[in-house]
Amino acid sequence: DTGVSQDPRHKITKRGQNVTFRCDPISEHNRLYWYRQTLGQGPEFLTYFQNEAQLEKSRLLSDRFSAERPKGSFSTLEIQRTEQGDSAMYLCASSLAMGLTETQYFGPGTRLLVL
Amino acid sequence: AQSVAQPEDQVNVAEGNPLTVKCTYSVSGNPYLFWYVQYPNRGLQFLLKYITGDNLVKGSYGFEAEFNKSQTSFHLKKPSALVSDSALYFCAVSLTNQAGTALIFGKGTTLSVSS
Numbered sequence: 009d010t011g012v013s014q015d016p017r018h019k020i021t022k023r024g025q026n027v028t029f030r031c032d033p034i035s036e037h038n039r040l041y042w043y044r045q046t047l048g049q050g051p052e053f054l055t056y057f058q059n060e061a062q063l064e065k066s067r068l069l070s071d072r073f074s075a076e077r078p079k080g081s082f083s084t085l086e087i088q089r090t091e092q093g094d095s096a097m098y099l100c101a102s103s104l105a106m107g108l109t110e111t112q113y114f115g116p117g118t119r120l121l122v123l
Numbered sequence: 124a125q126s127v128a129q130p131e132d133q134v135n136v137a138e139g140n141p142l143t144v145k146c147t148y149s150v151s152g153n154p155y156l157f158w159y160v161q162y163p164n165r166g167l168q169f170l171l172k173y174i175t176g177d178n179l180v181k182g183s184y185g186f187e188a189e190f191n192k193s194q195t196s197f198h199l200k201k202p203s204a205l206v207s208d209s210a211l212y213f214c215a216v217s218l219t220n221q222a223g224t225a226l227i228f229g230k231g232t233t234l235s236v237s238s
Contacts, residue, residue: 012166041225050127050213050228051167064225099166109174112226114159114166 010034012115014100020121021090028086029118033102040083041101041112042075044068051099057083058105090122125150127216129229136204137237144199144232146214156197157215157226158188167213173197184208204236 013032021027033040039058043051054073055065059080069075072090077083087094097119101112126149136142148154155174159167171182178190188199197214213231217224 014166043226048230050215050230051226052228053225056225066225101167109155110224111157111169111172113169116164116166119164 012100012102012113014098014115014118016118017116018119018121020123022123023090023092025090026086026088027090027120028084029098029100029120031083031085031100031102031115033081033083033100034104034113037102037104037113038080039103039105039110039112040077041103042083042085043099043101045097045099045117046095054085087120090120092122095120095122125216125227127214127227127229129212129214129232131232132230133233133235135235135237138206139203142201142204142208142234142236144212144214144234146197146199146229148195148197148214148216150216155217155224156188156190157217158182158186158197158199159213159215159228161211161213161231170199170212204234206236206238209234209236 015030041056042054045051053066054069055075057077060077072088075085097117099117101114103110103112128147157172158170161167170186171180173180173190181187186201211231214229215226
């Protein structure tokens with residue numbers, strides 16, 4: 009399967025703990041996006057990378073959140089000092105930028121539950 | 124501010140009947156419009172997109188969508204619904220004049236197809 013993969017698929021943690029999620033994009037896709045989806049809502053943009061550069065961050069991305077894409081391939085999203093409000097599905101998407109036209113392909117997501 | 128509205132939380136249709144899932148948008152500039160489908164505990168799957176040109180766009184699994192600029196709508200349609208089409212559908216918009224554009228999603232519409 010050459011689609012976007014995410015690990016882990018599920019994570020249960022206690023409030024105050026740190027968690028890290030991984031996303032492996034489709035091979036050769038140069039853009040990688042992170043979104044957060046809560047119950048009953050559509051995904052909300054968090055941040056995106058072009059190759060290894062983080063080019064945009066949403067106001068939703070508090071200073072407890074950090075994302076990296078060190079070699080322009082896989083990406084990690086870390087949440088420090090988790091809060092119950094962080095419970096959500098975290099989705100990763102990748103795309104191949106060709107001019108102004110791109111299609112984002114999503115992974116299966118990581119469902120986080122903070123107790 | 125850019126936004127997407129999906130006015131129906133749920134659409135119910137009998138198998139074999141045509142279906143429509145509604146979407147309206149509000150953006151400044153020319154939009155790129157997308158439809159994604161989400162099955163339980165899975166990520167979003169791309170169905171189709173409108174960039175420019177023909178207002179009727181054909182996509183995966185027999186779905187199509189009609190772009191209407193005057194009504195700022197992008198309704199998803201299928202001539203004959205299948206039970207397997209039952210899922211959560213999201214409309215999304217991005218801007219054509221912004222590179223590396225995040226998608227703005229509606230809240231989603233649950234499609235239920237009965238046999």
